[in-house]
Amino acid sequence: xxxIVVKTExxxxxxxxxxxxxxxxxxxxxxxxxxEYISLMGPSGSxxxxxxxxxxxxxxxxxxxxxxxxxNMSQLSQRQIAAFRCHRVxxxxxxxxxxxxxxxxxxxxxxxxxxGISERERNERAEKLLDMVGLGDRMYHLPxxxxxxxxxxxAIARALANDPSxxxxxxxxxxxxxxxxxxxxxLIKRLNNEQGVTVISATxxxxxxxxxxxxxxxxDGLVERIRNRDEIDIEVGEVGGEGE
Amino acid sequence: xxxxxxxxxxxDLPFVESLRISFQSLKIRFGRxxxxxxGITLGIAFLVSVWTNNEIGVALQESGxxxxxxxxxxxxxxxxxxxxIWLIVMSLIVCVVGIANSMLMAVTERxxxxxxxxxxxxxxxxxxxxxxxxxGFQGFSGALIGALIGTLGAVLLGLKDYGLxxxxxxxxxxxxxxxxxxxxxxxxxxxxxxxxxxxxxxxGSSFPAWRAAKLPPAEAMRTEV
Ligand SMILES: Nc1ncnc2c1ncn2[C@@H]1O[C@H](COP(=O)(O)OP(=O)(O)O)[C@@H](O)[C@H]1O
Ligand SMILES: [Mg+2]
Numbered sequence: 001x002x003x004i005v006v007k008t009e010x011x012x013x014x015x016x017x018x019x020x021x022x023x024x025x026x027x028x029x030x031x032x033x034x035x036e037y038i039s040l041m042g043p044s045g046s047x048x049x050x051x052x053x054x055x056x057x058x059x060x061x062x063x064x065x066x067x068x069x070x071x072n073m074s075q076l077s078q079r080q081i082a083a084f085r086c087h088r089v090x091x092x093x094x095x096x097x098x099x100x101x102x103x104x105x106x107x108x109x110x111x112x113x114x115x116g117i118s119e120r121e122r123n124e125r126a127e128k129l130l131d132m133v134g135l136g137d138r139m140y141h142l143p144x145x146x147x148x149x150x151x152x153x154x155a156i157a158r159a160l161a162n163d164p165s166x167x168x169x170x171x172x173x174x175x176x177x178x179x180x181x182x183x184x185x186x187l188i189k190r191l192n193n194e195q196g197v198t199v200i201s202a203t204x205x206x207x208x209x210x211x212x213x214x215x216x217x218x219x220d221g222l223v224e225r226i227r228n229r230d231e232i233d234i235e236v237g238e239v240g241g242e243g244e
Numbered sequence: 245x246x247x248x249x250x251x252x253x254x255x256d257l258p259f260v261e262s263l264r265i266s267f268q269s270l271k272i273r274f275g276r277x278x279x280x281x282x283g284i285t286l287g288i289a290f291l292v293s294v295w296t297n298n299e300i301g302v303a304l305q306e307s308g309x310x311x312x313x314x315x316x317x318x319x320x321x322x323x324x325x326x327x328x329i330w331l332i333v334m335s336l337i338v339c340v341v342g343i344a345n346s347m348l349m350a351v352t353e354r355x356x357x358x359x360x361x362x363x364x365x366x367x368x369x370x371x372x373x374x375x376x377x378x379x380g381f382q383g384f385s386g387a388l389i390g391a392l393i394g395t396l397g398a399v400l401l402g403l404k405d406y407g408l409x410x411x412x413x414x415x416x417x418x419x420x421x422x423x424x425x426x427x428x429x430x431x432x433x434x435x436x437x438x439x440x441x442x443x444x445x446x447x448g449s450s451f452p453a454w455r456a457a458k459l460p461p462a463e464a465m466r467t468e469v
Binding site: 053056058059060069071076077078079080081082083084085086087088091093097098099101102106110111113114115116142158162 | 250251252253254255257261265268269272273356357359360361362363364365366367368370460461462463465
């Protein structure tokens with residue numbers, strides 16, 4: 001019996017702009033198992049970020065339901081949604097979204113402050129997490145004093161602060177050069193392997209292909225196809241053969 | 245790792261934590277905080293100077309002194325001219341609009357931060373409280389400085405008009421002359437200026453912060469300024 005951690009049921013999202021209605025998601029049905037590494041692939045504007053927002057409870061679907069750990073997200077109270085964001089999900093964004101008034105350490109401790117963890121415990125944990133992402137010597141730097149790759153590492157450490165069961169990453173490598181992007185992907189993959197955290201990552205970075213368990217191709221707000229690990233291996237071979 | 249435990253309710257943050265976060269935020273963006281605070285200072289300085297100037301004018305006229313340059317032709321029986329009322333009302337409007345505008349700008353450029361904090365588990369109420377604390381502090385300090393500057397300005401103007409007589413009849417405390425309007429006195433004017441500045445700053449900041457906090461985080465984070 002598969003352990004489904006995320007399930008969407010006919011999720012539709014419409015954006016209203018004046019008298020126009022834009023249908024960014026047009027009935028998405030996916031099921032994601034615990035511990036999977038899923039990539040949402042698709043061209044720019046296909047609806048990846050919109051789906052990311054629906055799964056992460058950062059916005060509400062116009063129609064349809066999202067279930068996380070069997071919980072229907074539309075039935076949660078404000079306080080439950082805040083607790084869900086705080087404890088269950090770690091978010092990683094393309095543009096890092098660090099609070100620029102807080103140091104790397106301060107960014108990592110903030111979700112723990114919201115979770116009510118004691119000061120001593122959160123300092124210890126922040127140090128451990130920043131060490132793990134390789135920023136042990138940059139803990140008290142402000143984000144402005146860090147490189148793009150280092151900022152994304154802070155964001156990853158912050159995403160892990162409250163030991164989430166899901167990591168949601170929206171094009172985490174899009175602002176990074178190839179090598180740094182590779183390092184970030186490897187880091188996320190390591191968390192997936194070692195800690196069993198479910199990773200859902202929107203991307204159009206081909207480097208993401210070979211670490212994914214499954215790839216969900218999104219086009220015009222619809223799931224175009226879902227490819228499994230074994231199908232992916234063949235295509236990675238092709239991509240590798242052609243060179244990037 | 246959590247399994248299928250039901251989703252709990254988010255806790256409220258202890259007040260000291262909110263206080264700490266708001267002060268740290270003010271400290272790190274010190275330059276920007278100063279500019280916002282200066283907006284409040286300016287508005288209140290203008291209002292208090294006009295108001296105090298009027299108080300001084302009325303007080304010295306009550307005392308029977310005449311300005312060295314006679315500015316009281318249009319003075320009514322009550323001792324306060326429509327021009328003065330007009331000036332005070334205008335300065336009040338300038339003050340309200342100025343402060344509301346600086347607070348609104350200060351909040352708008354932080355929409356992304358608000359959205360991000362909500363991603364990390366902040367409750368709407370926490371966001372509002374954060375801005376309440378920050379703006380309350382900025383409002384009070386900005387308005388106090390503004391009120392003092394405004395008073396100083398009015399005193400200098402008064403010295404020019406009335407010379408040292410000003411100090412004999414200086415309307416420091418409230419007074420009720422027999423056949424004149426109630427005088428608030430400069431101390432009350434300063435106090436009112438501080439309270440007004442603080443209230444305006446807090447409203448001007450928490451209202452847009454409340455609206456931003458109500459937005460889904462995805463919307464708040466989209467906002468580019
Ligand atoms: N807040 C919004 N308001 C209006 N249109 C939006 C909004 N967010 C996304 N869209 C539109 O929805 C479509 C899907 O966008 P998005 O999910 O960001 O795509 P992707 O992340 O795959 O590039 C695009 O056409 C985009 O312009
Ligand atoms: Mg996107």
